[in-house]
Amino acid sequence: MPQDRAALVPVLHNVATQLRIDSIRSTTAAESGHPTTCASAADLIAALFFAEMRFDPKHPLHPLNDRFVLSKGHAAPILYAAWAAVGYIKRDDLLNLRKIDSDLEGHPTPRLPFVDVATGSLGQGLAAGLGAALNAQRIGSDYRTYALLGDGETAEGSVWEAAELAAFKKVDNLVGITDVNRLGQSRPTMWQHDLDGLARRWSAFGWNAIVINGHDLNAILDAFAAARETKGRPTMILAKTFKGYGVSFLQDKEGWHGKALKAGDEEHRAIAELEKTLNGVPADAIDKLRDAIPKPPAAPAATKRSPLAPPAYKPGDVVASREAYGTALARLGKADSRIVALDADVGNSTFSERFEKAAPERFYESYIAEQVMVGAAMGLAARGAIPYPSTFACFLTRAYDFLRMAAISNLNVKLAGSHAGVSIGEDGPSQMALEDLAMTRAEPNFTVLYPSDAVCAERCVELAADQPGPVYIRTSRPKTPILYDANETFTVGGSKVLRQSARDAVTVIGAGVTLFEALKAFDLLAKDGIAIRVIDLYSVQPVDADTLLAAAHATDGRVVTVEDHYAAGGIGDAVATALAPAGFAVHRLAVREIPRSGKPEELLDRFGISAGSIVNAVKAVTSDRTVAKV
């Protein structure tokens, strides 16, 4: 920073004090919120925004701005106060905190352009920050990323996943700051003010750990300078602070977590104590400091991509959809520098290894750490990349809270889960994804794709890149035949009717391995003179309600779904929801108990989702008067 340090510090003190006052005012107006956790962080944030970061306060979305991730999202009021201090938000607006018609929510969300990822679920910000830091490498920018953590949240394992990976990746453009204010929600934190103990942990994990007094602005500025000088590893600044700092009846006191001050005397006394500490620097000193915030260089031009050529399969090929996923991702990666891939040490199973080979500089091995894989993808997505994190679908459950926050953030994260369902066979239930559709469909803005053959799988990878927001692609382990011509087109919200006739008795809907079972059942039933309509539901969310309704009408309301997934939350529910407005109900074949090891075909049969199971179900519903009358 160019400023004279002796002149700078008193101004920053006044900025910090104003941030504390604004945090108290806004939370008191809202009658809820976290003023005391704002107060502990105020000096750190004042220094960051007014004397460290490079950014354009008028253009928070500028792609080359330095990034600030408020991992301790409950300190949202001070984030809003900081953006008011730099002039982006009107100070009066802060009093609309937490109101339904304001974007100044209780915890930050990307409804606000200066928020990259929603926070408020603790322990996610450092992973997102790592993603932002990796993105700077991707685009060749020197922007830096700062993540502010609470000390309590460093109990979350996800923080240590990010710590390991950031050190391994040697990202020296990432700075973590832990606001060690000693107090959690219900009691003191585990290690309270043992700053040296915390520093030992970060040092052992390969970080440059710096312990400071977090209310000493000189020490804060020195730490930021030291972080800039540090090469080859990230820096964690461990700042000893006090919750409620600057207000005698709040400072370092238990029982004040998440409590707004009462309007009137309580609020006024607190603000009066803070105002008393304001020093006599000239009134325009803050304005001058604000105007001196360094601006980023001009933004680079937006990236575009042409549609991919058709997949290169021919009739008779037998290819696993997971393998087609890898092939398509590699092709996509060559065509578009925004595409990046991440994997959790199973790239030779998910086939993301093909992308790694095609674009190694944009492949981020996350090792066996699914939370940082998804968290880093969120940070990458927030900065303009289109990340595809992949692992066994069952292990995405490890990162469900990150998926949830990616949904709240509406980020362009394109998740891929391989090894769906019991059809993986001998490895057993711990490796079988049987709740992944439930998990992803629950999020209302998730697109969920479930290709059955390699042609569709390749197109789903491409569709995902162009579909705004989070997408989940489910792939399967077994090799399956090619169903579609290379020029077949697929759309989000589409489906394919693979078998139909004027005399179809039942509609059977599947995807993945069960679609092939349905096709086998078609042949078996044909021998008995029973015709069925078979639909490939490759888009599970949104679902192709028109086609489903037409089929249900054509088969007098007799509809059977079959899925390699537990009974709740998957294809059966998706179809039932689509058909409900017309009054149609669905007969569901799904896995209804905890499965076990065995051969894939044995398991499909044992758990009631094989061709034989479909034949039985079709015969049952055609003879069932209850269903037939619908």
Added chain:
Amino acid sequence: MPQDRAALVPVLHNVATQLRIDSIRSTTAAESGHPTTCASAADLIAALFFAEMRFDPKHPLHPLNDRFVLSKGHAAPILYAAWAAVGYIKRDDLLNLRKIDSDLEGHPTPRLPFVDVATGSLGQGLAAGLGAALNAQRIGSDYRTYALLGDGETAEGSVWEAAELAAFKKVDNLVGITDVNRLGQSRPTMWQHDLDGLARRWSAFGWNAIVINGHDLNAILDAFAAARETKGRPTMILAKTFKGYGVSFLQDKEGWHGKALKAGDEEHRAIAELEKTLNGVPADAIDKLRDAIPKPPAAPAATKRSPLAPPAYKPGDVVASREAYGTALARLGKADSRIVALDADVGNSTFSERFEKAAPERFYESYIAEQVMVGAAMGLAARGAIPYPSTFACFLTRAYDFLRMAAISNLNVKLAGSHAGVSIGEDGPSQMALEDLAMTRAEPNFTVLYPSDAVCAERCVELAADQPGPVYIRTSRPKTPILYDANETFTVGGSKVLRQSARDAVTVIGAGVTLFEALKAFDLLAKDGIAIRVIDLYSVQPVDADTLLAAAHATDGRVVTVEDHYAAGGIGDAVATALAPAGFAVHRLAVREIPRSGKPEELLDRFGISAGSIVNAVKAVTSDRTVAKV
């Protein structure tokens, strides 16, 4: 151990060699599996089973046995081989590995009585081991717990959550062993054979870290002895090993992860190399060692509990269900020493603080670390405790992979999630649980309870304790009126019809805050002369299909569900599934987009689940000819 070390080590070497051979044989017979990761761990496991642990090989379920958790679950074949070596499994049975009619699954599950928790999702075993170690304290036993980790899995943050909490709890009856074999699935691990770096991490986290050569049996025995001598902190033995140890063409080679040897020459060459290392100790030396395994003392008598007295509420009381949860848990805890509670630093919000006050020695504060909270609960449950881990329901998503494995393990874990849905208000979407019902209902053996008033909430806490397997209790933030008499009875799979008449036009089904909206809608609609049947669906899984079907028939198939949850996977789907066999469809009111901060009543209305929304829906379905015709 009493044995003479010089005599002991050659016998253990032969045990370890046999374990390697058995692991190769069983995986070759299965044509899949992980022989090389068994080989790296064989010396460690031989020493544990034959010269360290106290257990009764004939009674693996004995509650005072030392515990062994195979966190690196893909090494299952060597676990089975060890139990064959101690005589519990017939050696010939090992060749049934991974077959559908064998319990020797690809990864261990508690179908086998010597398996406490299913493993195979990496990074969970140490948390479960911590739970087992805490249980020893609970029952006053000196049994010890050993958890064997892979080096790759220590990238999982959950491992570091367990590391932090175990050190904080000073559990010196817990020993971790990391089999540092350098190679992951797709490539070398992050830190490979940097044993000192790994030791620095564990030391920094407060553990007694011991680095050894994991193929030196003397060093292994010394490390176990040192762990026994260590007081006030857990021990982590970091064992430098080689994947595929003992077979020249496998040892320390990439490309051999998860590959069985080919039957015939490949298998025979490997076994011949191993057999060559067998030494000339007498044939009965292993038998003698097996017979000398120290046995546990007699098992304590089983604990029983009488039913709790009725809750102490009276008409007119207004109590949040989360508060009633805490009250009931404290009462239950006083009545039954098996009941334990865990929380993630929100005990003053979930009201688990009432249990902490009542039974502080059985309350385990997990700080902000939901994975170790649930993982430790799994370990506690496996050893006879009945644990209630609680946090905000939305943060249970953080531990979904643990819930999934608890389901596979069918453990007595009683999860409680408070702050369901948008009705929490101003804190915003990051704190709102809107996918928790989808997440828990997806698991086929989960019981899901969702009490609306305090009387039902208290009874649900008691029902959960007596219901075998995993249970989820969803509670709400707002205070709501008492609905039920203190003597009302509730059952898993039950429901309550709160309003009914002979002329009901529509059935409305809710739970939690939406049940009260439904009751308001009943009053509003009554003014228009429209009668509705109102059902409290406090048991969401299993669901009371009989009552729902009767109501649907009584209202000509007009059924409206209303829930403070996203549209997929919750009450709407549960009811639709129950009604489908009768051909009835459901009209669902649910949250259909990412919500935002605001007042609870504003949010219920804005997201379409308020009394007003119900009134509109009822009027729509009564005038809808499509639905009416069902």
